Amino acid sequence: MDYVENLSLGNSKVLILKNALICDECQSEIEGIYISKIIEMSETINSFMYGDESYEFIPEQLTNESDYIPKKVGNYQESSKKLPVSKKSQKVDMRSIYNKITKKIIGQDDAVKTILSTIIRNSISDSCYTKSNIFLIGGTGNGKSETVKQIANELGLPYVLEDSSKFTQEGYVGESVENAINKLIIEAGEDITRAERGIIIFDEIDKKTSNGEQSGVSTTSVQDSLLKMLEGTTFHTKAGKINTERITFILIGACEETYNKRDKRLKNKGKIGFTTLEKNDKSEATNPRFIPEDLIESGFKSELIGRIDTIQEFKPMDVEMATQIINNSEISIFNLYIKELEKLGVKIVMNRDEVVNAIAKRAVELKTGARAIRQIVVEMFKNLYTEVLLSNKSIKQIYHYNISKDTVYDNNKYELCKKEEKQ
């Protein structure tokens, strides 16, 4: 039962699906899953993914012990067609949702996997285990809110995003934490059963730590008022009684202090070698994790962190990630502009790698995550777009626009050229 203990620490990445317990560090032990526990579970998900590979159970065919061991069925793309879909797994196809979301949210695959599987377990499956709450750590604009929003939409679950910095203890000026429950009921169309499977996000929770920006009596009491709610309790609202036992609570914070605590801890352990970082190395030195103590030492109450099972980081955006977001994301604002202009009959001619690289570099400099990409792209096309909208149709059919990396820094630096002219 080691894996179960690991899970409650909330630090190791452990997936429980059909009670298959797969520890991140013990990939080789996939075959050694606890069979007895699988039998105890009523139902969860029949297929799941681990790394780039798919596994599946076919519960209808469970006759002998070896059937309870998940079978590897290939990689995602290949297996999606091959997998037999059972009645229960028709409810939710985690792989296709994961594929959909990671086409939009780039470079945060681990976070998408963790959040998606946790919410599915909490809200969709009917098995009777204790639900998990999530703590998301990461700087601004890295996709935390967007990821949760996309997942909630894909799963058709109601969700509420609350800015914790406005909360104070009940009786004080400001909104009470419990208000979030009322908002969730409204989001669920006053359907309590739906609301009970919803998602409540408390953003900027790090402002409510004992040494956070708003430290003081009311800040830790906000943490206190979250305790019961996170664990599972019944609230009496105007719409009726609501139980929070299955509601997924997601706490979000930039948590700079928590990063400091983690780095200090790893340095002390001699585990972090900043000069020897190698890509794709999954060891702690290159892939440092957060442990509950990092959060507690940075001002969160241990009782609160004790109610969190999963701590997940959203990686900061570097030039490579920014480049991928610009080029590959289905919600890439850059691609959207090019398409919009094409629809207006205007072709944009450019050295794409050079332009994208300039946007990516500038975006990283601005330190506002992927939000910076939007700002830069909107700004760089501002004059050109206005000119196109003002021009008459025949001009658009004869001319195209040349843009370059200079356009990224100065939105007047573009050229209107005749289509016939060679570059």
Ligand SMILES: Nc1ncnc2c1ncn2[C@@H]1O[C@H](COP(=O)(O)OP(=O)(O)OP(=O)(O)O)[C@@H](O)[C@H]1O
């Ligand atoms: N990894 C990503 N891939 C693609 N687009 C992204 C990514 N991260 C962020 N974005 C884009 O940037 C916008 C802002 O992201 P989001 O609101 O999720 O940031 P956040 O992490 O919640 O930041 P904050 O801490 O400031 O609330 C999103 O709407 C999305 O368009």
Ligand SMILES: [Mg+2]
């Ligand atoms: Mg956000």
